[in-house]
Amino acid sequence: MRRQLVLAVDDFIVAYGVINDPRICGLVRDQWLKGIMGEVRAKVLVLRTPDEPAEMAGPWQLEKDWDLEGLPITLAISRADK
Numbered sequence: 683m684r685r686q687l688v689l690a691v692d693d694f695i696v697a698y699g700v701i702n703d704p705r706i707c708g709l710v711r712d713q714w715l716k717g718i719m720g721e722v723r724a725k726v727l728v729l730r731t732p733d734e735p736a737e738m739a740g741p742w743q744l745e746k747d748w749d750l751e752g753l754p755i756t757l758a759i760s761r762a763d764k
Contacts, residue, residue: 683759684742686723694762697727698738702754704731725762 684695688723708719719727728737728747742758750753 683746687743687761689761694723694725695759696762697722697724699729700732700756700759701729702732706753707731
């Protein structure tokens with residue numbers, strides 16, 4: 683997705699994700715959030731389930747639906763302000 687937005691390696695993003703499995707979403711938020719943020723250079727990364735209230739609103743520069751081994755995930759990203 684970063685490549686599709688033509689982001690430089692040192693550009694930061696703001697990211698938002700909806701994970702349709704509460705157990706997986708909780709696991710990712712509790713154990714892997716900071717690591718993922720470092721890997722994708724995210725200043726902000728919010729993850730939620732479809733049942734939780736939305737903490738961030740768009741518009742996003744890019745939004746995509748993914749199927750991760752049968753688990754539907756929606757990811758949205760925008761370039762972060764410098």
